[in-house]
Amino acid sequence: MKKSEAYSHRKVLPKSPTDIQGLDEITGGGLPKGRPTLVCGGPGCGKTLFAMEFLVRGATEYNEPGVFISFEETEEELSANVASLGFDLDSLRKRKKIWLEHIHVERSEVEQSGEYDLEGLFIRIHEAIESISAKRIVLDTLESLFSGLPNPIILRSELRRLLRWLKKKGVTAVITAERGEDRLTRQGLEEYISDCVILLDHRVTDESSIRRLRVVKYRGSSHGTNEYPFLIDEDGFSVLPVTSLGLNYSSSRERVSTGIPRLDTMLSGKGYFRGSTVLVSGTAGTGKTSIAAKFVEAACKRGERSLFFTFEESPSQLMRNMRSIGINLEPWEKKGLLQFQATRPTHYGLETHLTTSIKLINDFKPSIVILDPINAFVLGENQTEVKTMLLRLVDFLKMKGITAFFTSLTSAGDTMEITDVYISSLIDTWLLLRDIEIGGERNRGLYVLKSRGMAHSNQIREFKLTDQGIDLLDVYIGAEGVLTGSARLSQETKDDAEQLLRQQEFGRREFELERKRKAMEAQIVMLRSEFEAEEAEALKIIKSEKVKDERFTQNKAKMAKSRKADANTKTTGAK
């Protein structure tokens, strides 16, 4: 009947917002307005707190006064218990926003004779509702009536009547119940309260406790059906519907510097994408944290906030260690740009870690988040859970556009790629630090295993931690393979010596050539002078011969004259 009604009107079921972080998202706006909701769970799972927060938020945020009928705790106990969550019940009571009523039931004091009904309870609830014009009511824990009053058959019919009566009154009710053995509640209340059923769970696995919430049923409304982790802390109840985040976040094209110029170069010159997920993996002591610290420092220098989760070192130890390689994080922490969160991963369960992390991130609003190292969470065989948790965290961070930086410790001997394979699909940029052992020493090599969406370098760089900071050096690639460290240095020296020798050889040859040229030139000079000497001699001879010849001719003419020769022509001809 209800279904057909809903279809014909296409009306959204009116809802009463709980203002409990995350719950309204799962339920699409809150609990069904004017109807009872069953909240069930084992002891200590947070039923009372859930109910109380629903009431207090209603009173303070939505101006809906509420009545809290407690069958277990007295008014004073209730006030004291929730005071630690910042709820000032006394003040709310004075302002007629909250009405607390303790209903005392104890079987040993009651004798039954004949039939009875619960009109007394009805009158009390009615009085309470009327006195503050309540819109919300909590009955915690209604099932106490079963242990306090005889004759369950009468009780059942009376409870059924009570629920109908509450519905008719139009108050939004939260009814808590203890979890039963093989059903939701011990007394089968879920049979009567079928509009909305919420199950709270508190279980301990691997020595750590996990709180979860599940909406078992929500009549007339769609709702998230998963188990959602929730947290009870000083701000009350918070549910994290992060599993519903999905992949519809937008990706940034903006790049952020890694803080190491040469590494930026390796990542196509600009560094990581903003909002991407970066993983640095490597064996112990390869400098994973240092790369993280450098990234943090760069972010702080840009004036961005960083949240640093450290699971193995205390913040002061970490800062001291980073100072030794020239990274001073302390001023940034003082300035409030950097916040450390140091916890042992074994202190809480994964869910609690996730929820506290997300809360912290929401509060601090960082632009980068470091988790150092993520595999501190892996205990035994819980890799799948760790992956799920990281997946949720990554989704959450991506939604917020926060750059995530994880480090992962791989154990020596393992193939690093395999050790981290369970999270590799989440990672956008994966840097690998590996040991290179050559010539009796251990050096660090860094390369980019993958980096989505950019043309990254395929080169191995030698990664050096000095007291000035981080250096990336080209490795020696020669005939003898990849060399690093001293091997690289000695190879380089050897190369230098060889080069020197070669240079000397060139010089010697040049000199020889010069010498030869000089010898040749000297020879030329000598030959020339010899020639000149010969030439001069020859010319002299020629000259004297010519003189001789002239004289002979003159003498001949004189002779002819003297002999009166008539052959003038001959003379002139001879001339």
Added chain:
Amino acid sequence: MKIKHDKPKTSRTKTSDGSGRRRFLERSTHAAKSGSDRWVLRLYVAGQTAKAVTALNNLKLICEEQLKGKYHIEVIDLLKNPTLARDNQILAVPTLVRKLPLPVRNIIGDLSDTERVLVGLDLIERSALVGKQ
């Protein structure tokens, strides 16, 4: 106080019909022990319902037989005085409260099971109920 014995009782059990109750009351020696000078009994009801009327009639009957001359019955209608439900921690109605003699004792129901009323009022030992259900 005049009591009508012949009032029909719908929820009367076999053991608590007229003759059974008389026999039972005669056996009762416990009454003498707890019998103090003054009994103050308060019956909480919510309106003049059938159960309320039955309870009052049953109570009067028992008192006449057990506590003649030394009892006082107050009937409180919670519909008229709703705050009294809170003040006296009343849930079920009818509820019979033995204010005096102390300690205070509570019995809920229409008081049709006389033996249980007597146990509740501490007029007979609980052991008298063993085997009877």
